[in-house]
Amino acid sequence: MIVRGRQKSKWLRRAITALVTLAVFDLTACAPEAPPETGPPRWARRIVPFENTWRPESEIPAEPQESPAMVLWELTAFEPGSPPTPEQQAAADALLEDCYRAALEHGWYDFEKGLADGFQLMFEDRRHYENREYILDDRVLDPDRPEFLMYYGTPRGKRLSGFMFYTDEPLARGPQPGGNLMIWHYHVWKQTLCLLDGLVSVGVGDSSGRCKDGTPTHRSPEMLHVWLIDHPEGPFTTSMMLEPRLFRRLVEQRNRERPETRVAGDM
Numbered sequence: 001m002i003v004r005g006r007q008k009s010k011w012l013r014r015a016i017t018a019l020v021t022l023a024v025f026d027l028t029a030c031a032p033e034a035p036p037e038t039g040p041p042r043w044a045r046r047i048v049p050f051e052n053t054w055r056p057e058s059e060i061p062a063e064p065q066e067s068p069a070m071v072l073w074e075l076t077a078f079e080p081g082s083p084p085t086p087e088q089q090a091a092a093d094a095l096l097e098d099c100y101r102a103a104l105e106h107g108w109y110d111f112e113k114g115l116a117d118g119f120q121l122m123f124e125d126r127r128h129y130e131n132r133e134y135i136l137d138d139r140v141l142d143p144d145r146p147e148f149l150m151y152y153g154t155p156r157g158k159r160l161s162g163f164m165f166y167t168d169e170p171l172a173r174g175p176q177p178g179g180n181l182m183i184w185h186y187h188v189w190k191q192t193l194c195l196l197d198g199l200v201s202v203g204v205g206d207s208s209g210r211c212k213d214g215t216p217t218h219r220s221p222e223m224l225h226v227w228l229i230d231h232p233e234g235p236f237t238t239s240m241m242l243e244p245r246l247f248r249r250l251v252e253q254r255n256r257e258r259p260e261t262r263v264a265g266d267m
Contacts, residue, residue, distance in 0.1 A: 041058070042057040044059070048072035066190035072185055075185065081180070083180070099226045102144050103160060119149050131149075165223060166199065169221070170197075172222065181236055183236065188218055198221070228254070229254050230250055252266075
């Protein structure tokens with residue numbers, strides 16, 4: 001499953017956006033965030049700090065938020081709680097299986113192979129390994145070109161937990177072929193972050209909120225997890241909270257059910 005962006009004008013839009021943002025930022029370090037990409041109304045729910053209530057996306061505060069360092073919002077274009085249609089369920093199942101297939105074919109269950117293929121630890125992160133070539137291409141939801149691999153540490157080394165997909169534009173909406181099974185999310189940081197092309201984290205802003213490299217912003221692009229273990233909250237859940245013992249059990253369970261995913265240290 002691949003959703004392609006509009007590459008023809010993509011780089012021009014990014015260049016113009018960056019120039020305009022920097023020009024505005026020279027005038028004030030408190031410049032407001034740009035509005036999200038327009039489209040049908042969506043629902044939003046804050047999950048850091050946790051809030052179970054869904055609200056119209058238009059009610060998300062425009063100013064930077066803190067709790068204490070950031071907040072996290074989930075978004076859906078479908079009525080919250082509405083079950084998937086048969087077509088949406090089939091699309092979600094197909095994406096999950098395509099990710100399993102891609103991870104196996106590319107050898108990404110092996111941490112060293114992931115590194116060799118260009119995935120490197122994301123700035124100020126512990127588990128998300130980014131591939132900048134894939135982040136900056138025009139593909140969305142391409143299992144053969146995931147923007148991130150997620151590896152968790154275990155006593156036997158790093159083990160693959162899943163993929164994370166990005167949109168191909170800073171304010172683009174994440175597609176939901178799986179309906180409410182595929183709920184995207186984004187982060188809003190208290191501190192200014194510096195993003196290359198509005199997508200790749202390359203640093204934090206100075207005391208005035210300005211960036212030496214990249215464009216200053218308080219908002220991340222939208223992203224979607226696809227878990228290649230039996231995450232207790234579902235294969236597309238936003239939550240990264242997995243107690244180490246539970247994670248090891250889930251990897252062992254995957255190895256039993258899909259022995260082809262084993263790596264040398266698990267034998």
